[in-house]
Amino acid sequence: MKVLVVGQGGREHALCWALAQSPRVARVYCAPGNGGIAEVATCVPIKETDLAALAQFARDAGIGLTVVGPEAPLAAGLVDFFRTRGLPIFGPTRAAAQVESSKAFAKRIMKASGIPTADYAVFDDLDAALAYVREKGAPIVVKADGLAAGKGVTVARTVAEAEAALRRAMQEGAFGTAGSRVVIEECLEGEELSLMAFVDGETVRPMVPAQDHKPVFDGDRGPNTGGMGAYSPVPQIGPAVIDAAVERILKPMAAALVREGCPFTGVLYAGLMVTADGPKVIEFNARFGDPETQVVLPRLKTDLLEVLLAVVEGRLAEVELAWRDEAALCVVLASGGYPHGYETGKAIAGLDRIDSDVLVFHAGTRRAGEALVTSGGRVLGVTALGATLAEAQRKAYANVARIRFDGMHFRTDIGNRALRAAR
Structure with missing residues (x-):
């Protein structure tokens, strides 16, 4: 089988590397790829949001499965575009991907479904948002509602810092339209945890947990980044917490999206804070995490292609995942x-x-x-x-x-x- 991975980062390199090891994979392509991905896949110069060109390439090259890495093509509807043309693709639809592309959407679903998360409010008016943070005080978290490449979140330790973050997003347009609406949350304290799962409707198969390091400097100082490193497993967080996250967060979210009329198929990523009251959701993503994928996939013993195909074909319930102890x-x-x-x-x-x-x-x-x-x-x-x-x-x-x-x-x-x- 020929496989196409969409994207150009470290996550996509890890995906190409893992897929290339499958005995069923004859050739891996990556669009657009990068200098290192070219060592394990054939890079094709197509932008990850050029839906028509990607679909044309998949058809012309006889691609048996396309795997979407980053969030932007998911939010643009790449999966919907491929499905209407009969092209097999791994990832959620644009509607389901709103769990990441709109934090307000995700929060609404969580609140309606009783999924534990931080208290919050949503604003599209700067003055109202400023008044809210002055009322609540700090620490407080300011998030751009839309996609901001992992950089749209400010954990403000002072009210002045929160006000500056709001002005940067809503007044100065630092994140484009993604910041025209903001979600303001209480600041959760505890241990962070990244828990990804393969999801096919209401079937959820969790991966091994990982912990990401978002701030740019040692000691979790400085501005947030897309991620400065990760590790797996996370030994300081016990299996009971992981089980609780699966049962109280991942499975209920998958079921809620079915009820919402947009069943999720792909990788559902829960960014969690393990608080004194148990795990709570910081954010959901609609795809493999980066850099978490770079520590999770090397631990996967099961053939990645077989898992992805099971999700696409609606038979994930038949699959059990095996993991390395390392x-x-x-x-x-x-x-x-x-x-x-x-x-x-x-x-x-x-x-x-x-x-x-x-x-x-x-x-x-x-x-x-x-x-x-x-x-x-x-x-x-x-x-x-x-x-x-x-x-x-x-x-x-x-x-x-x-x-x-x-x-x-x-x-x-x-x-x-x-x-x-x-x-």
């Missing part, structure tokens, strides 16, 4: 200045010195003649497996030390929270 840890290498202004085109050195059992997933790279150069904010994800999380961390950072590009920035504390808890 821990996985990923360190993201970013361009200097990310998530704000940064330069690209920096030559990358040292990839030829990486250990053979360590994975390097490319997020923002391109070929410039014989050289590999940076082309984005998040550049590489260095993922290592180990018998323990400590071993995976040691291997990952040992290999990070061999890579160089001008301005390279990374967090030095990925996984430390879990290791401190273990000690």
